[in-house]
Amino acid sequence: MDNPPPKIVQGYRFNIFYPDLLDVTETPTFTVTPCDDPDFAVIRFHAGPPYEDIAFKCVNREWEISHKHGYKCQFVNGIFQLWFYFKRYRYRR
Numbered sequence: 001m002d003n004p005p006p007k008i009v010q011g012y013r014f015n016i017f018y019p020d021l022l023d024v025t026e027t028p029t030f031t032v033t034p035c036d037d038p039d040f041a042v043i044r045f046h047a048g049p050p051y052e053d054i055a056f057k058c059v060n061r062e063w064e065i066s067h068k069h070g071y072k073c074q075f076v077n078g079i080f081q082l083w084f085y086f087k088r089y090r091y092r093r
Contacts, residue, residue: 011085027075061086
């Protein structure tokens with residue numbers, strides 16, 4: 001009788017620390033590129049010298065980009081924050 005629903009990814013929270021960034025006026029950026037598998041995408045963060053790019057493989061779904069639904073993209077005090085959740089589609093008859 002113990003049959004829980006399958007685990008699904010609801011969103012991501014990236015907190016990336018850049019304490020030694022040479023040009024603090026330039027905000028780090030991110031790009032999302034498709035992967036070989038259509039269910040996944042690669043998100044790449046670029047900050048500039050002395051840091052190299054970092055990339056993560058994440059689930060390829062549509063983002064909820066409303067601030068009240070948890071979206072945050074900011075660079076404050078040497079910390080780049082990207083928080084987002086995926087859109088939820090409700091079943092309706």
